[in-house]
Amino acid sequence: MFSKFFTFCLFLLSFNLDAQNPVQGLRLGALASSTGIGAEISYQPYFRSLNSWRLRVAYTHVAFAKPQQFGMDKGKSIDLKPNLQKKVAQLLLDFFPFKQKRWHISTGLAYNVDQTYRFEVSTETGVSLGGIDIEANDFGTIRGGVKWNTWMPYLGFGYLANLYREKIWLNIDMGTYYMGSPKLDITYDGFLETTTLDEEIPKIEHNLRNYSYYPYISLGLGWKF
Numbered sequence: 001m002f003s004k005f006f007t008f009c010l011f012l013l014s015f016n017l018d019a020q021n022p023v024q025g026l027r028l029g030a031l032a033s034s035t036g037i038g039a040e041i042s043y044q045p046y047f048r049s050l051n052s053w054r055l056r057v058a059y060t061h062v063a064f065a066k067p068q069q070f071g072m073d074k075g076k077s078i079d080l081k082p083n084l085q086k087k088v089a090q091l092l093l094d095f096f097p098f099k100q101k102r103w104h105i106s107t108g109l110a111y112n113v114d115q116t117y118r119f120e121v122s123t124e125t126g127v128s129l130g131g132i133d134i135e136a137n138d139f140g141t142i143r144g145g146v147k148w149n150t151w152m153p154y155l156g157f158g159y160l161a162n163l164y165r166e167k168i169w170l171n172i173d174m175g176t177y178y179m180g181s182p183k184l185d186i187t188y189d190g191f192l193e194t195t196t197l198d199e200e201i202p203k204i205e206h207n208l209r210n211y212s213y214y215p216y217i218s219l220g221l222g223w224k225f
Contacts, residue, residue, distance in 0.1 A: 027169060029222025035088045035110075036062030040171075040220055044101075054094040054104065059113075061087045073128050081120040087113035092154065102160050110152040110177055118145035140190015148212075149180035156216060163221075171220035181209045 027042045038060030045051055064084040071077050092108035121142040126135045156175015163170050184205055 026225045027222040028225070029169075029171070029220045031058055031060055031218055031220045033060055033173075033218030033220075034214075034216055035086060035218075036060040040222070042171075042222065052096045052101070054096070056092040056094065056108075057090070058092070059087075059089050061085075074133070076123070076125045076127050076133075078121060078123050078127060081122075083116055083118040083120075085114055085116040087115075088152075089113055090154065094158070104158050104160065106154070106156045106158060106173065106175060108154045110154055112148070112150050112152065115147060115150075116145075117147070118143070134191055138191050140188060140192065142186070142188045142190075142192065144184065144186040146182045146184055146208075148182050148214075152177040152179050152214070154178075154216065167224050169222045169224060171218075171222060173216065173218045173220070175216045177214040177216055179212050179214050181205070181212055184208075 025044060027040075029040050029042075031038045031040050038058060040056055040058035042054055042056040044054040062085070064082060066082070068080040068082070069077050070080065088110050090108055090110035092106050094104040094106045096102070096104045121144075123136050123139050126133060127139055128134075154175055154177050156173055158171060158173035158175075161170045161172070162168075182205065184201055186201060
């Protein structure tokens with residue numbers, strides 16, 4: 001009884017497995033992309049009924065916080081302190097429509113683990129705007145930020161290339177995330193308190209509604225186990 005069951009299992013495996021296709025299996029790799037640098041793990045089944053599909057999980061991170069200074073007339077300057085940080089975890093499902101399993105269509109969902117896009121504007125020298133000199137104390141400080149949705153659907157395409165003996169692979173991806181409409185957060189003191197900037201923020205958000213898509217380009221170098 002057991003021998004018949006074992007023979008039957010071997011028959012099923014021989015019917016479903018496609019051991020000749022080198023793209024299948026588990027890969028671990030490094031990523032450099034428009035969302036930062038990070039790592040990716042992917043798996044493509046050996047079963048013929050599923051080997052046109054691949055599942056990928058990735059994590060990337062990018063940050064920038066270097067202060068900037070912009071010179072103006074009369075020896076004056078404006079100081080900008082950015083605080084930019086983006087951490088993204090994503091789950092992608094790839095479909096390989098062709099026999100060689102190189103070109104693929106991708107869809108998935110990304111999660112913003114951290115999306116910090118903030119800035120602070122001030123001056124130590126005062127500024128000259130339109131011929132009007134504003135002292136540093138009167139200029140005050142402007143603090144602001146922008147935020148998009150936490151979850152981002154993804155759609156794109158890519159190519160998988162064999163670099164070395166079917167063990168080292170290069171994966172190229174291009175696509176876009178949908179981030180939703182941005183929300184602004186701006187606070188200030190100084191001369192801007194005498195303006196109607198608060199009333200303009202909804203208008204600015206409305207004008208930014210078309211900036212809801214984030215282009216994704218990535219190069220991944222992976223090792224097949």
